[in-house]
Amino acid sequence: MDLGLEGKVALVMGASRGLGLACAQALSREGCTVAMAARGKDSLEAAAADLGGKNVSIHLADASVPLHRERLVNEAINRHGRIDVLITNSGGPRPGAFDAVDEAAWVHAHEVVVGQVAHLSRLAAPGMRQRKWGRIINIISSSYKEPISGLVLSNTYRPAVVGLAKTLSQELGPHGITVNNVAPGRFDTDRLREVAKARAKGEGGTLEEWMGRFGKDSPVGRLGQAQELGDAVAFLASEAARYINGVTLPVDGGLLRSL
Ligand SMILES: NC(=O)c1ccc[n+]([C@@H]2O[C@H](COP(=O)([O-])OP(=O)(O)OC[C@H]3O[C@@H](n4cnc5c(N)ncnc54)[C@H](OP(=O)(O)O)[C@@H]3O)[C@@H](O)[C@H]2O)c1
Secondary structure (H helix, E strand, O other): OOOOOOOOEEEEEOOOOHHHHHHHHHHHHOOOEEEEEEOOHHHHHHHHHHOOOOOEEEEEOOOOOHHHHHHHHHHHHHHHOOOOEEEEOOOOOOOEOHHHOOHHHHHHHHHHHHHHHHHHHHHHHHHHHHHOOEEEEEEOOHHHOOOOOOEHHHHHHHHHHHHHHHHHHHHHHHHOEEEEEEEEOOEOOHHHHHHHHHHHHHHOOOHHHHHHHHHHHOOOOOOEOHHHHHHHHHHHHOHHHOOOOOOEEEEOOOOOOOO
């Protein structure tokens, strides 16, 4: 299927590894120019090289810092002329149960999860409105629907992104912009290892045992591979998905049991 993404410009947050990198790869494969953002220079350079180094730019930015977000969007627009597709993403809020999370972690989680989506959407939407075409896709978590034990910050802030995206989908829909969320279940990435480590520390067992258990939780009996999420994001970004707006799509092998 031709996804109609040839020549579009995508800004992908958290693009140096894991799910963000998979989104950048999938969009690049479909012909997008990709502005890739993350905090670490070396991994970002390696990721850009992985995309072939052509029609790619890298941007050092911390998604939790408002000044970085402004600078990043200016850089991407100066370099590529516009942003057609915005993928919000990061390493996620810090893991931990309520007692293990201090005030600074709450403030950081707000900025990196909700602040990022609100601010980057506000910065990218005016150009999309002018061109009457845009895609905003937020990588969230299955915690938006079923809280995950030991992840109080994710359980609190992911549902807030669902509310925000639904609101944006209504306000921006008339201007040719769709706003959707993708909710990963359990993917084999550094972030999941961090969660497994926290569970092992809090509840016992080893990191490997927890990774194995996470895979078996899903009806398909395994962890997801990042490319499987990237493919879903490329579809939502595509022309073919133009009538899909305001939804949260679980990409989880059936992990979420609730209706
Ligand atoms: N993997 C899963 O199973 C799973 C399940 C549910 C939800 N999720 C969510 O999906 C998102 C991506 O997860 P992942 O597994 O791909 O994580 P990951 O493998 O840890 O990769 C995170 C990416 O984001 C970047 N990043 C981290 N903090 C950042 C920040 N403050 N500002 C800008 N970039 C930042 C990282 O690079 P730098 O460190 O260099 O900045 C890296 O490129 C997270 O929000 C995670 O909570 C993942």
